[in-house]
Amino acid sequence: MAPAYNFETTIQKAIDDGIVPGVVLYARNKDGTLNYSHAAGHASLRPSNPRPMTTHTILALASMTKLLTSISVLQLLDSPSYRDSFPLGLDTPVTDPSYPKTYLPDLASLPILSPTTTDPFATRSRTKDITVRHLLTHSSGCGYTFLQPSLIAWNEWKLKQQGKTPHLPIATAFAQTVPGQFSCPLLFEPGEGWAYGCGIDWAGWMLEKVSGMSLDDWLQENLVKKLGLEKGSVTFYPERVWPTEGEEGKRERVAEMGKREEGNGVGIAGGGGHARKTKHVDSPQLMKPADRGAFGGQGGFADLEAFCEVVHSLLVDDERLLKKETAQLLFERQLKEEQAKQAINEGMKTPEWVVGYVEVPAEGKGLVYDWSAGGLHVVEPGKADESGRWRRKGYLGWGGVFNLNWFVDREAGVCGVFGAQTLDPCDPMIEPLIKDFEKEIYEKHGAK
DSSP states (O other): OOOSSHHHHHHHHHHHTTSOSEEEEEEEETTSOOEEEEEEEEEEOOTTSOEEOOTTOEEEOGGGHHHHHHHHHHHHHHOHHHHTTSOOSTTOBSSOTTSTTTOOHHHHTOOEEOOOSSOTTOEEOOOSOOBHHHHHTTOSSOOOTTTSHHHHHHHHHHHHHHTOOOOOSSOOOOSSSHHHHHOOOBSSSTTSOOOOSSHHHHHHHHHHHHHSSOHHHHHIIIIITTTTOOTTSEESOHHHHSOSTTOHHHHTTBOOEEEEEESSOOOSEEOTTOSEEEEEEOOHHHHOGGGSOOOTTTOOEEEHHHHHHHHHHHHHTOSSSSOHHHHGGGGSOOOOSHHHHHHHHHHTTSGGGSSSOOOOOOTTTOOEEEEOSSSEEEEEOOOOOTTOOOOOTTOEEEEETTTEEEEEETTTTEEEEEEOOBSSTTOTTTHHHHHHHHHHHHHHHSOO
């Protein structure tokens, strides 16, 4: 039987050619006529125990975790038990000690990187407060020590002073807590720029302080239970879900990482005379997070059926997760300062660091991006060019460094999730697969 979609053939060829070990796909639409799932390839290439990818394999979400944490923070802001007892909203400061409930002293203590001609790592004090909005929209000044060049250099200098070696830049936490992992200088005054970074990790840290619950416990109570999802289908700690002897089979639902290598050798994925193969990579610090806190910007795991249920709930606006007026914050621009609005569109002109397809803003096209309370937001889709255009005004989406991606488009009436597990970050060979999947779902099922 011929595949139902052209992208299935393209993805299978990529698996056969050793580009990606395995893929999981989900897509749904608003009117209920589409409920698509597909899996191909391997969830593990471990030579002693190779496993097939299934539609219920649990994947490390990396930055797709950010959506779950953003929803959690919006739930917190929406909760009368917290909101009515003290000031709590998107513009509540988290670095002002006169707001003790939301005050994050570790974040408040961070200076701003301000290089001079004699000292490239000089810093200065922050003069503006960081707010919840800043944290959720990457306009706080918090960056990543593996992404922005100035923070990469600062991190290497700092670690050299400590006699340590930098970790591989795979965007995963190695410290025990958010302050332990992300206490690096800010890149700019809050609101005066846009830089993708660890702000949502700090937002999750704030939620834990305000609620008195761990971020994982919050997810279980306010997302997993509300959506009627299976135990363990969304969690920061998959090894805690099935801890007892005899549950090894369930634990093996968690995918392992692969990495492409060039050369002639035969591997489980690829080989057969191809010039590349994909091999298993041990990643114990990533896959065994039980001994550290929940990192809201990167530390989640999920069965992508469960993740698709989250984005579908947002698509149909069923209020199982958020009240309509609160959910709307996910589909509206949330950057307030002009410097931040300009900076995000400049950043998207060189989107090689982004997982998935990002149409580049160009003069005369009219395409405008912003960041909502939950992801990359299309403010204006602009004019179609020769490659066509399928995303609509209000599109929301983002990805994760292990080559995962999600999207929700209320106007087009479609949503989808693409999942892979590779340590080839933001892989330009996987990006076309993500693009083809999204585009065909729009073309065949999006509202005309």
